Amino acid sequence: xxxxxxxxxxxxxxxxxxxxxxxxxxxxxxxxxxxxxxxxxxxxxxxxxxxxxxxxxxxxxxxxxxxxxxxxxxxxxxxxxxxxxxxxxxxxxxxxxxxxxxxxxxxxxxxxxxxxxxxxxxxxxxxxxxxxxxxxxxxxxxxxxxxxxxxxxxxxxxxxxxxxxxxxxxxxxxxxxxxxxxxxxxxxxxxxxxxxxxxxxxxxxxxxxxxxxxxxxxxxxxxxxxxxxxxxxxxxxxxxxxxxxxxxxxxxxxxxxxxxxxxxxxxxxxxxxxxxxxxxxxxxxxxxxxxxxxxxxxxxxxxxxxxxxxxxxxxxxxxxxxxxxxxxxxxxxxxxxxxxxxxxxxxxxxxxxxxxxxxxxxxxxxxxxxxxxxxxxxxxxxxxxxxxxxxxxxxxxxxxxxxxxxxxxxxxxxxxxxxxxxxxxxxxxxxxxxxxxxxxxxxxxxxxxxxxx
Amino acid sequence: xxxxxxxxxxxxxxxxxxxxxxxxxxxxxxxxxxxxxxxxxxxxxxxxxxxxxxxxxxxxxxxxxxxxxxxxxxxxxxxxxxxxxxxxxxxxxxxxxxxxxxxxxxxxxxxxxxxxxxxxxxxxxxxxxxxxxxxxxxxxxxxxxxxxxxxxxxxxxxxxxxxxxxxxxxxxxxxxxxxxxxxxxxxxxxxxxxxxxxxxxxxxxxxxxxxxxxxxxxxxxxxxxxxxxxxxxxxxxxxxxxxxxxxxxxxxxxxxxxxxxxxxxxxxxxxxxxxxxxxxxxxxxxxxxxxxxxxxxxxxxxxxxxxxxxxxxxxxxxxxxxxxxxxxxxxxxxxxxxxxxxxxxxxxxxxxxxxxxxxxxxxxxxxxxxxxxxxxxxxxxxxxxxxxxxxxxxxxxxxxxxxxxxxxxxxxxxxxxxxxxxxxxxxxxxxxxxxxxxxxxxxxxxxxxxxxx
Numbered sequence: 001x002x003x004x005x006x007x008x009x010x011x012x013x014x015x016x017x018x019x020x021x022x023x024x025x026x027x028x029x030x031x032x033x034x035x036x037x038x039x040x041x042x043x044x045x046x047x048x049x050x051x052x053x054x055x056x057x058x059x060x061x062x063x064x065x066x067x068x069x070x071x072x073x074x075x076x077x078x079x080x081x082x083x084x085x086x087x088x089x090x091x092x093x094x095x096x097x098x099x100x101x102x103x104x105x106x107x108x109x110x111x112x113x114x115x116x117x118x119x120x121x122x123x124x125x126x127x128x129x130x131x132x133x134x135x136x137x138x139x140x141x142x143x144x145x146x147x148x149x150x151x152x153x154x155x156x157x158x159x160x161x162x163x164x165x166x167x168x169x170x171x172x173x174x175x176x177x178x179x180x181x182x183x184x185x186x187x188x189x190x191x192x193x194x195x196x197x198x199x200x201x202x203x204x205x206x207x208x209x210x211x212x213x214x215x216x217x218x219x220x221x222x223x224x225x226x227x228x229x230x231x232x233x234x235x236x237x238x239x240x241x242x243x244x245x246x247x248x249x250x251x252x253x254x255x256x257x258x259x260x261x262x263x264x265x266x267x268x269x270x271x272x273x274x275x276x277x278x279x280x281x282x283x284x285x286x287x288x289x290x291x292x293x294x295x296x297x298x299x300x301x302x303x304x305x306x307x308x309x310x311x312x313x314x315x316x317x318x319x320x321x322x323x324x325x326x327x328x329x330x331x332x333x334x335x336x337x338x339x340x341x342x343x344x345x346x347x348x349x350x351x352x353x354x355x356x357x358x359x360x361x362x363x364x365x366x367x368x369x370x371x372x373x374x375x376x377x378x379x380x381x382x383x384x385x386x387x388x389x390x391x392x393x394x395x396x397x398x399x400x401x402x403x404x405x406x407x408x409x410x411x412x413x414x415x416x417x418x419x420x421x422x423x424x425x426x427x428x429x430x431x432x433x434x435x436x437x438x439x440x441x442x443x444x445x446x447x448x449x450x451x452x453x
Numbered sequence: 454x455x456x457x458x459x460x461x462x463x464x465x466x467x468x469x470x471x472x473x474x475x476x477x478x479x480x481x482x483x484x485x486x487x488x489x490x491x492x493x494x495x496x497x498x499x500x501x502x503x504x505x506x507x508x509x510x511x512x513x514x515x516x517x518x519x520x521x522x523x524x525x526x527x528x529x530x531x532x533x534x535x536x537x538x539x540x541x542x543x544x545x546x547x548x549x550x551x552x553x554x555x556x557x558x559x560x561x562x563x564x565x566x567x568x569x570x571x572x573x574x575x576x577x578x579x580x581x582x583x584x585x586x587x588x589x590x591x592x593x594x595x596x597x598x599x600x601x602x603x604x605x606x607x608x609x610x611x612x613x614x615x616x617x618x619x620x621x622x623x624x625x626x627x628x629x630x631x632x633x634x635x636x637x638x639x640x641x642x643x644x645x646x647x648x649x650x651x652x653x654x655x656x657x658x659x660x661x662x663x664x665x666x667x668x669x670x671x672x673x674x675x676x677x678x679x680x681x682x683x684x685x686x687x688x689x690x691x692x693x694x695x696x697x698x699x700x701x702x703x704x705x706x707x708x709x710x711x712x713x714x715x716x717x718x719x720x721x722x723x724x725x726x727x728x729x730x731x732x733x734x735x736x737x738x739x740x741x742x743x744x745x746x747x748x749x750x751x752x753x754x755x756x757x758x759x760x761x762x763x764x765x766x767x768x769x770x771x772x773x774x775x776x777x778x779x780x781x782x783x784x785x786x787x788x789x790x791x792x793x794x795x796x797x798x799x800x801x802x803x804x805x806x807x808x809x810x811x812x813x814x815x816x817x818x819x820x821x822x823x824x825x826x827x828x829x830x831x832x833x834x835x836x837x838x839x840x841x842x843x844x845x846x847x848x849x850x851x852x853x854x855x856x857x858x859x860x861x862x863x864x865x866x867x868x869x870x871x872x873x874x875x876x877x878x879x880x881x882x883x884x885x886x887x888x889x890x891x892x893x894x895x896x897x898x899x900x901x902x903x904x905x906x
Binding site: 035039040042043045046047048049050051052147153154155158159161162163164165166167168233289291294295306307308309310311312313314315316317320322323325326327328329330333334337338342345346347348351352353355356357 | 488492493495496498499500501502503504505600606607608611612614615616617618619620621686742744747748759760761762763764765766767768769770773775776778779780781782783786787790791795798799800801804805806808809810
C-alpha cells in the first residue's frame with residue numbers, strides 16, 4: 001500500500017515539508033487523458049500551491065504509443081499494457097480514463113489490490129460494478145474517486161458527499177446528459193423534430209456517430225445511479241433505474257408544453273418517498289420560469305433538495321476534455337492533501353460509512369406518483385369535457401385542460417395537466433381514453449416536475 | 454491541542470472504530486445557533502453515518518440562559534460567559550454564531566490558542582480579521598472553517614477550495630446578498646421604486662430594521678472578500694473592495710435595462726486581469742437570457758470561471774436558520790471525518806498554502822474596464838447622434854444607442870450600451886455629456902456584465 005514518508009506529516013507553520021509529488025499512472029490518453037495531462041502541466045504551480053505538493057504523471061498506457069508520445073513528451077514512461085500501469089510500484093494513484101467496463105474493471109481492481117488509489121471518470125464502470133469496486137477499495141484501504149463521472153465540471157459528488165452532509169436529502173433532479181439537452185434545446189429554439197436536431201448535434205460533435213447511449217437515457221441513468229447512492233446512502237443499483245430516452249419525443253409536444261408554460265428536459269430524478277425511492281430518467285415538463293428550464297445547449301445542472309439547506313443547484317459543462325480534467329485533478333488534489341491512509345478513510349465512497357448504508361426499496365414504475373401532461377387527439381367537434389369525464393372516472397385530478405393551439409394540418413388536440421397521480425392510474429386513464437369515441441389517435445403522456453422547494 | 458485517541462485511526466473495513474463524538478461548544482443560540490442545534494438533533498443518525506462518529510453540542514454560551522435552556526434542553530452546559538466555552542477543555546470545536554467583530558475576534562483567537570478548531574458563519578469577522586485569525590490557526594495547528602459565511606446553503610467555499618483546484622480561476626461573480634436581490638426582484642416584477650421595495654422587504658422580514666449593511670453593499674463586500682481570496686490565493690482585503698449599493702438605483706433604470714434586454718442585479722465581482730485583480734460590488738446589468746438574471750427573490754448564486762472547468766454556477770438560499778446550519782454542520786462533519794491534526798492540515802484556510810499565496814495588486818476604480826449602460830436625458834427634438842459624437846471623442850465604443858421607450862411625464866432619454874471601456878474614460882465621457890447643450894439632466898451610468906464563458 002502506498003504510504004508517504006512519515007516526515008511528510010510534520011507541519012511547519014502549516015506548510016507540509018518534504019512531501020514528494022503524488023505519482024500518477026494513467027490508462028488512456030484520449031480526450032480526457034490528454035486534457036488532464038495538459039491542465040496538470042499548465043497549472044502546475046497553482047495546483048501544487050493548493051495541494052501542498054506536486055502531482056506528476058509518471059506513466060501512461062495507450063494503444064497508439066507514437067500518438068501518446070506526441071502528447072506527453074519525454075519523461076513519462078509509455079506502455080501499451082494497461083495492467084503494467086495498474087500494478088507498477090512507482091504509481092501512487094491510477095487514473096483510469098480509457099472508458100469501457102470489462103477491461104477497466106480488471107485494471108481498477110488490480111490497482112486496488114496493489115494498494116493504489118484510483119481516480120476515474122467512468123460512470124458506466126461505477127454504475128455497473130461500483131459495489132464490487134468500492135468494497136475492494138475499503139478492504140485494501142484505498143480511495144476510489146469519481147468526480148468526473150457525473151456532470152464533469154461541476155463538483156456535485158463533493159457537494160453531496162461533503163457539502164450537504166447535514167441534510168436528509170429529499171430529492172435530486174438533474175439535467176445530466178449534454179447531448180440530449182443540446183437536442184432538446186434545438187427542438188425548442190428552432191422547432192426541429194428529433195431526427196433533425198440529432199443530425200445537427202452529430203454534425204457539431206455533440207453526439208456520437210452511435211448516439212444510442214445518450215439518446216436512450218443510459219448515460220443519464222449511469223450518472224443518476226451514482227447521485228442517488230450518494231444522496232441516500234443506498235448501494236449503486238443501475239438495474240433498478242427506470243429509463244426512458246428522448247427518441248420517441250415529438251416536436252408537437254415540445255410546442256404544446258410551451259403553450260402550457262413548460263419546457264421539456266431529460267431529467268434524472270431520485271426521490272425519497274415514504275415507501276421507498278424513485279429512480280428514473282425520462283423527458284419531463286419543467287416550468288418555463290424555473291431555473292432548470294434555462295439550462296440550455298450541452299450544459300448540465302443538478303438540483304438537490306435537503307431538509308435543512310432547501311434547494312441548491314449546481315450548473316456547468318457536462319462534457320469536454322479540460323472540463324473533465326478539472327474534476328479528475330480535483331480528485332488528485334484531494335488525495336495529495338493527505339497521506340494515503342487518511343485520503344482513503346476521510347470520505348466514504350458513497351458518502352455514508354458501510355454500517356450506515358440503507359437498502360432502500362426502489363418503487364416500481366406503476367407506483368411512481370407525479371403530475372402528468374397528456375396530449376389527446378380528438379375528432380373535430382368533440383366536447384373536450386368528455387376527456388375530463390374519463391379522467392374523473394379514473395380518479396386522475398385535472399389541473400388544466402385546454403385545446404392545443406391550432407397547427408396547420410394537425411388534428412384537434414386536448415392538452416391536460418393533471419395533479420399528482422400514480423403511473424398506474426395514468427396508464428388506466430390512457431387505456432380508457434384510447435377506447436373513447438371522441439379520441440382520434442394515440443394519447444401521449446409525459447411526466448411534469450414542478451421541482452418546487 | 455485536541456487529539457483523538459490513537460485507536461480512532463485504525464480502520465476496520467473502512468469503519469473507524471472507537472471514535473468518540475466530536476464535542477462542540479457554541480457561542481450564540483439565536484437564529485443560526487438554534488437551527489444548528491435543531492438539525493444536529495433531527496439528523497443525528499444520518500450525520501453520524503456520514504461523519505463516522507457523532508457530533509454533540511456539549512456547551513452553549515448565551516445572553517439569555519432561560520431562553521437558551523428552552524432550546525437546548527437538558528444535557529448541555531449553559532453559561533453566559535462566551536470565553537468559558539472558547540477555552541473549555543471539554544470542547545473540541547468552537548462554533549461561533551453570535552456575530553459581531555470585536556468580542557467574536559477575541560473568542561475565536563482564544564479558542565485557537567487553546568488548540569480548538571473553529572467554525573463560524575461570521576463574514577464580517579473574517580473579512581476584517583481573517584488574516585490574523587488564519588495566521589493564528591496555522592500557528593496552533595487548528596482549522597477555521599467558514600462555509601456558512603458565504604451564500605449559506607451553497608457549498609461554494611468547498612467548491613472553490615476543493616472542487617475547482619485544477620483551475621486557474623479567471624473570475625467569480627455572485628449574487629451574494631439576499632436582501633438586495635429580493636428588493637431588485639420586487640422593483641422589476643412590480644415596477645416599485647427602491648423605497649417601496651425596501652419597505653416590502655422589511656415587512657416580510659427579508660431586510661433588517663436598519664438595512665444599511667445590506668443595501669449599501671457592505672455584506673456582499675464581506676463575502677466577496679472571502680470568495681476572491683479563495684479564488685486567487687490572495688490575502689483577505691476587505692478595505693480594497695470598491696463598494697456601491699443599490700440605494701440610489703432608480704426604477705426607471707430597471708425598466709430601461711429591461712428594454713435593452715438586461716436585468717439589474719447587485720453583483721460581487723472578483724476578476725483577474727493582467728495588471729491585477731478587480732474587487733467590486735455594484736448594481737450591474739446582466740443579460741435577461743442569462744441564468745444569473747433568473748436568480749430571483751432572496752436566493753443567492755455564484756458563478757466561477759476556471760480555465761479548465763469553464764463556467765460553473767452554484768445556487769441556493771443566502772440566509773436562514775437551517776440553511777446556515779447546513780453549512781455549519783458540513784464544516785463540523787469535515788472535521789469529524791479526520792483526527793484533529795489532519796483536519797487542520799488538509800485544506801489551507803484560503804485554498805492555497807501560505808508559501809503559495811499571491812499578493813496580487815488590486816486595480817483602482819478608474820482602471821476597471823467593463824461595458825457600461827448610460828441613460829442620458831435630452832431636450833425634446835435633440836439629435837441623438839450628438840450623444841454618440843461625444844462618446845466617440847472620448848473613445849468610448851458604442852454598441853447600441855436608442856431612445857428610451859416613452860413614459861408618461863418623463864423627459865426624452867437616450868440609452869447607450871458601450872463596449873468595454875475603462876471607468877476613467879466613462880467618467881470623462883459623462884463629464885463631457887453633462888456639459889453638452891442637448892443633455893437635459895443628470896446622466897446615469899451602470900456597469901454591464903455579460904458573464905460570458
